[in-house]
Amino acid sequence: MDRDTELQLIDELLAIKAEKTFFLDETVARSPVEHYTSQDRFDQERAQIFRKLPMMVAHASEIANPGDFIRRDLAGLPLLITRDKAGNVNALLNACRHRGTRLVDDEAGCKHRFTCPYHAWTYANSGELLAAPHFDQGFTGLKKSDLGLTRLACQERFGFIWVSAEGGLDLDDFIGPLAEELDALHMDDLIVTHQDLPEHAANWKILVEGGIEAYHFKVAHRTTIGPHFEDNLSSYRMFGAHMRSILMRTSMAKLAPETRETWRLRDHAQVLYTLFPGASLLVQSDHISWIQSEPIGPGRTRLRLSTLAPKAEAENAEHWQRNHQITRTTLDEDFVIGESMQSTLESGANTHMLFGRFEGALDAFNRTVDAHLTPTGPQAVAAE
Ligand code: FES
Ligand SMILES: [Fe+2]
Structure with a gap:
């Protein structure tokens, strides 16, 4: 991420906070429950997304x-x-x-x-x-x-x-303009220090959606990370099928303008890249958490949770173990709720999910999934 973008992203969230508003999309959106429960839908996602994309x-x-x-x-x-x-x-x-x-x-x-x-x-x-x-x-x-x-x-x-598995592997085309930002993270200098493979009784999209809004932070994470984040303050941008979300920490609002040259986004926000379909890269201050969805069925997903630390500091095992555990504990809070949602969706209690205007990232993600399931593919939808 270039320096101008980094400062713009900070300025944008500081302005939203100063105006006591939120990062809002145009309208409320809905997502049909069967998208999370239907075997047909799952089979299509597997065939047209997970088997076709890099x-x-x-x-x-x-x-x-x-x-x-x-x-x-x-x-x-x-x-x-x-x-x-x-x-x-x-x-x-x-x-x-x-x-x-x-x-x-x-x-x-x-x-x-x-x-x-x-x-x-x-x-x-x-x-x-x-x-x-x-x-x-x-x-x-x-x-x-x-x-x-x-x-x-x-x-x-x-x-x-x-x-x-079955499609092409042109990563320049697939990752597009995010390539520069991913290169700048120097992830080839990192090493997997810890990895867990939990399985959850929830659709893969529910688990992705849990990471791309900050509406729940003060509620679901009130005893863990909630106190370190602003209430419901995050922004997002789409880069083709992929997304970059910025989730604002409370420390950002305390930044002194005269120290602007030293501001570092990843110290004052969680920077999250959601690489379509199911990879999340959570850029933390000194390491990256990689969460990979491996869908098993409409209501079952295996997650690969990895802590990636700088090779040069990998021997600091206790530190990375602690960080891995914090991430795991926080994500488990999301996954317990994800399983609770899946069970009510499967009961037929509701017909749709509702996405508020500050949950626009969830709608954008779902529209991207939909676009890949049309007979002509995502390009035709994007050109409409
Ligand atoms: S050698 Fe016969 S199945 Fe592999
Ligand atoms: Fe969460």
């Missing part, structure tokens, strides 16, 4: 060295992410090409080749089939070179590993 599946530090591997699930696909001896990252389907046995059961490790537990077909960590017992006699007419593990498009960028 997704952040891991931080590069999770497979830092040649031979490192991790397993991931991408919209129901079993992924094996490896770093080969050339240092390249590979996104492979973790399914043996013989009869489909899961090739690797360990969640993570370091191996240069993988042997299938059923008939010992052996693959390099770059995916090629190296050996298969009695192959020439048994598989006449087939070539080992055609039977490597299925590869998905994969790229390392902004410190993360991006994979696209």
Whole structure:
């Protein structure tokens, strides 16, 4: 983020506070309950969003060295992410090409080749089939070179590993004007110090929505982060499908004008990038929390919560553990409420969610989801 933008974002929130108003969209909005409960809708989202768009599946530090591997699930696909001896990252389907046995059961490790537990077909960590017992006699007419593990498009960028199951992987096009801001965060200099994988009985959109408004801070987070934030004061901007939200801390209003040159947005606000569809990067004063939604079903979502700290300070384990726990506790407050919402939505108690004018970010997010589900795709909607 350039310096002018940083100061403008601070000035904007200070002005809103001075005028005792809020960051308001034009109108109240509604979101139909079935968007959070219907299996059909979920299947469409999985097929047209989670399987088509570039997704952040891991931080590069999770497979830092040649031979490192991790397993991931991408919209129901079993992924094996490896770093080969050339240092390249590979996104492979973790399914043996013989009869489909899961090739690797360990969640993570370091191996240069993988042997299938059923008939010992052996693959390099770059995916090629190296050996298969009695192959020439048994598989006449087939070539080992055609039977490597299925590869998905994969790229390392902004410190993360991006994979696209079925669509393209043009990150310049996908991230667009936010690329400069993401580059400036130097996330390739960070390391995952802690990671949790909680599962929640709530739709993935409810969990994303919980992060992009400050209306609930003084209520739902009154005993944790609530006292450190202004009441219902946040702003947001869309960058194509993605969003940058600024949630104002109470310390911002105490900034002295004469120290303007030293103002640092991330010290006085939570800067949140919601990278469509389900990645949230919460930029805190000295670290970043990465929250990745991995939808399982209409009413079930797995979250990958990671604390990313500067490599040079990673040994300060106690500090990062404490920060991770604070983030986890705060998010758990949101998730308990998310599960409560999901249960009433599934009961049919209400027909719509209501988004107030200061919850415009939630409407913008939902409209982005809708746009991806039209037969012609988001571009056609944007051009309307
Ligand atoms: S299923 Fe893997 S070797 Fe047969
Ligand atoms: Fe919250």
